[in-house]
Amino acid sequence: MTRHDATLRRRRRRALLRVRIVVAGAGALALALLLVAAVLELPEGPLGLAEEAAAQLAHTGVDHAVTAVLLNYRSYDTWLEVGVLLLAVMAIFALRGGAHLENVRPAPRRDPLLTWLTRLLIPMLTLTAGYLLWLGKFAPGGAFQAGVVLGAAGAMLRLSGTPSLDRIGDVAIRILLAVGFLAFLVAAVATRLAGLDMLELPPGRAGDIILMVETLATISIATTCAVLVMAMPGAESPPAIAAKDVRKEART
């Protein structure tokens, strides 16, 4: 490559960059203006279905509107979202080269202080998770929050080298992961078989059913979070796809 070519190339790159900045900047600005104008033009007053959702709250089995929406009014959406979590785990398994954790070696024991701290924190985290789960009936809380806290406990066990999910068998892990999705599935099939609308909860027993489904969902969410941390590419086991290849592919 001659010097002349190099100069040309540099100029070309600069010109392209300029075009990009101008276009992207103008576009982003215009989009932002559009959104602001749209929001300013929104109708005044109480938003959407909040009032109606509150009005029907007595028939939902829970006292907190958000939980009612998530697990009664729109439980179908929540079911699909739990499905998203299951899919995330499957995607991780796909990257690792198998739907099993047997080649995850136990983490080396770290320093004793961490172990001590873990021992102290795990019961507290578990308790918090249970509280959050139960709280969902009346106040902000519920399966997702509880699941993440419980999952954090699992991850912590793993990071400190204490026996954790990796001691649980392959089949059991899969059951724990799927149990949330299955809970909704069973509810859907059972309600159909009982002659109700799909996923319709009879008002009298709605509270219990919701708590049960939420508990199972919490278990799945917690397991999912813990497995995500355990099975990450950073963990000891070699991932199915060599990072070297990925780098090479990314450059092309």
Next chain:
Amino acid sequence: MIEPMAWCILAPFIGASLAFLLPGRVWRRPIAIGAIGATLASVWMLTSQVWNSGAQRMDLSGWPAPLGIGLAADGFSVFMIVMTGVVGSLIGAYALWHYSDLSDATEPAERRLFWPLWLILWGSLNAIYLSSDIFNIYVALEVITLAAVALITLSGKAEALVAAMRYLLAAFLGSLSYLMGVALLYATHGALDLVIIADQERAGLPEVGAFALMATGLALKTALFPMHFWLPPAHSKAAAPVSAILSALVVKASFYVLLRLWFGVFDGPAMYAVGILLGTLGSAAIIWGAFQALRQMSLKLLIAHSTVAQIGYLFLIFPLTARRPSGELAAAGWITEACTGVSYHALSHALAKAAMFLGAGVVLHVYGSDLLTNMRGMSRRLPITTFALAIAGVSLMGLPPSGGFAAKWLIVTAALGAGQWWWVLVILIGGLLTAGYIFLMLRWAFISEDAPIQLRPANMPIQLAALALALLSVLVGFRLEEPFQLLVIGDPFPIFDLP
């Protein structure tokens, strides 16, 4: 209690759960066959129910909309569900043999995870086609995206991972854009149900923003030019059955949603300029995709770029159903042709493209590579697969008599009826270019290779699955009467009510 709409979603989900919990070799085949059979049975019941007694609707969780979520099935949903069922089960049949008899070539993860992922994907596709709730559609789109990404990474190759990541990010951009639109719509209408929103007054800036965001997001997910950048790598690097699922079925789901919004929510026909713009982008896709396909040297990339081109035809429905600024319908009297033509194109493309990707899978398995130059002597070694590729090509080109021809003919008729003859020009040039890359592909198959090369044998079932899809793509062109009748059930393209 038999409720076909619910079972179209429940059956694949049950199958997916079982396949996830019991991934062993023994269980794989019974679970897969059972799930396919149960889903097909549900699809059949739904079809006959809608055919005999008109559009259906059911409420979930016992709460009627707007509080709860509704499922609804009209002719268009059933059309898409049947398409998914037919193409999906044939791809499934291919996968059964692909992942058992060809197991030496596949990753362990691939064998264990294909079925749960594909069945969840299938269920969510049906969920989209049945959903009457714009937020629920968002969730189902997310499920589809994630399942598709996981399926791509299954092949265990670095290039597949990179392609899958690009796909994931692009799809997220599209989903979030759609979600922003959902938020704006909810804020304006206070409801999420398609029917309720459709009945309300429209206009106003929030709705303009919602349309722009949702349409662009969905177009990105459908890989409309110039936002198709993620599609060729994602569709070509995956394993054969996965490529077939992605190209034949997954891209159609977001297009379906866009069409629903266009007719149901936004009074799209009133937006003439937008219709023309979308049609123009579609035309650009037709030309650009075909040109790129002509330049590919690898079979799967060629087929993937062909998908970019074929998606373009779908977007011609927007200008053809729009009303001129003066108020009259551009294609008054030809709306049925336009809508049926585009739906039919979706169907025949799904069949033909699935056939081509499965055929490419056979080539890849036998030759160990899908470079066109390596396909020498294929017409003698793999006559059935070559035949399937050629037949599917006939449908893609739109030669009579084939599904592709019927679809393009209907679109052309509608375009001429609308006085928008320029789309006809695009369709015909697109057809010429398609013929070009199909011939280019087949040329190599016919060059004889004298030097004996070491090849793996291909068993008959996987070849027959590709052939069946290819033949179907041609055969659907023979009879248009039932699809015509089906597609107007429940008035899914409610343009006739407008003044």
Next chain:
Amino acid sequence: MTALLFDVLLALMLTVLAWRVVTTRELLQSVVLFIAYGLLMAIAWTRLDAPDIALAEAAIGAGLMGVLLLDTAGELRRRHGWRSEGGDDDTA
């Protein structure tokens, strides 16, 4: 008035943080900024009267995502010395 000032400041900081997360060349730094962004976002949700989302955002957006990203960034650095050096827009 104070509330309004706080909200405007919050919005500005969120925007700046988001910009920095995307443009920072150092991977680890970008992850840390992302965690900070998640926490600020949780505050924003609280200000919008959505404690449920605030809780989830803090737990998942900042907590879980933070751990995953930190671990990944650290691992990449340890194993390959792979720093984000620009020019690989095309991967992700």
Next chain:
Amino acid sequence: MNHLLTLAILLPAIGSLAVFSRFIGARASGVVCAVAAAPALLLGLFASTMEHDVAWMLLGATFGVDPVSRIFLIFTGALWMACGLYSASTMRSDPRRSAYFFFFLLSMTGNFGLLLARDVGAFYCFFALMTFAAYGLVVHERGAGPRRAGRVYIVMSILGELLLLAGLIFAVAAGAGIDMADFASGVAAAPNQELITALLFFGLGVKAGAIPVHVWLPLAHPVAPTPASAVLSGAMIKAGLFGWIVMLPLGWSPAPAIAPLVVTLGLLGAFGAAIYGALQRDPKTILAYSSVSQMSVMVVAIGAGLMAPDRWPLILGALAIYACSHGFAKGALFLGVAVAKQAAGRDMLRRMTMMGLALAALTIAGAPPLGGAIAKKSLKAAAAGPESPSGDALALLIPLTAIMTTVVLGKFILVMAGAMRTNEGKSAVRLSPWMAAPWLTLTLGAAAAAWLIAPPTEPMTDAPQPTIPSLSAGDALAALWPIALGVLVLAITMRLARSLPKAPAAPAGDLLSLYTLASRATVAAGRRTRLPGPARWKLDFVPLVLDSIEQSRRGETLTNIERAMKTWPVAGAVFVMIVITLAAMIIL
């Protein structure tokens, strides 16, 4: 009869697929070709005028037969059948024979389909099918020559398809409809009638070998396998003529602007191609140029029809007979080239072959009492008339072209005779009855066709009707003197040429070298140009532009744009721009 119509299109299509999937071997392929061509031939021979809506397509596609297409079906069907049978013997040992038969049958499908199509859409589809399938025939014999010919062929064909398409679109947009029966009158009524006529003329002219878009023809016809050349030059070339007949506003309104151009091009071609052909040395190239020359005579007839609509029914009748006669004869000549190769070395056969070739050549030259003479006389009679300058030109032209035809075909006969002497015993395949019979049939068909086939008439109109003219002694004499003169000219030039030093042969493809030269010069001029860029900011964009020019020359632009679209900044910007554009379009 309706079933026959369906079969005429479906049989070749099914046959091509059967051959393609190797369900059928090489020898059976010949039978398949013959059987596949039979329904079309039968339709041509026995069908009455009919229309048939193909109901199962439910799309209003219409196929049918009328008096003009009947004549085309006869010689087209016969040619495809004869060449198919012939190929079965010669291609038996070809390693790529199934590809050959696949493309052969596919082109056949297109050819029959376009003759039977009664609506513009179907015509175009089948025309395109034939064009692209024939590419497979042109490049069949690998190597540099076929590759170059194939490249030129595909470029010219795509150009032609686009011109044709543009013409069709304009016509349909102007309200001509898609029904073939009303199309020509619709074109005549269109405000931009001349433009549509020009587009259709040149678009179809690529296939018909009209000057100056004929350049692919002298390259492609010689390199294809011989039976394929025969159908290319005898049958497929007439598809262009057929298109002109059914689509141009002939007989409806005069086209004063375009008609003189057409006539001029025809005159140029009729003589120029014959002279250029006589300078060639390869027998098949000579035949190709003879085809261009003969087609140009038909171009003049088309031009005459465009000038004088009232004379069109007569011209049409004569033209159809002329085309039929030429189709048979050209097919016989091309097959004869192959037959001669296989007959070389056996005196008896050699003499018979030469006689057959001479018979076919004389038919084209119009020697009485062969059919060609009838065709020429009726064409002359149809065109000549009161106040018809172009008709007079045609009347004058026909004897003159007969001289040139004699010269060029005489050269062909001489070359063949020489070749047969030097080729003795070189052919691997021996002449079999399966090869001789199709060739003989075509030769006899050429001699007899014009006598036997009735010109198309339209009984419902009171326009002058074409009839079969009888040949008087005077006519015979009038037809013979140009031939005699031609032989004389040939003898003198050959004599002169022998005494002169041997000049290099004129390159086949004549004008093509001119086109190539022009395009190279344009590109070179473009590269030499330097763009001025005074300001620094502007300066940055100069390399950008220069680069893109350079890239597009190397064919990299598409790749680079595609690559750029894959990067996230560009993709994101595109996304945002589309959102904004959509919103802006609704608001504005």
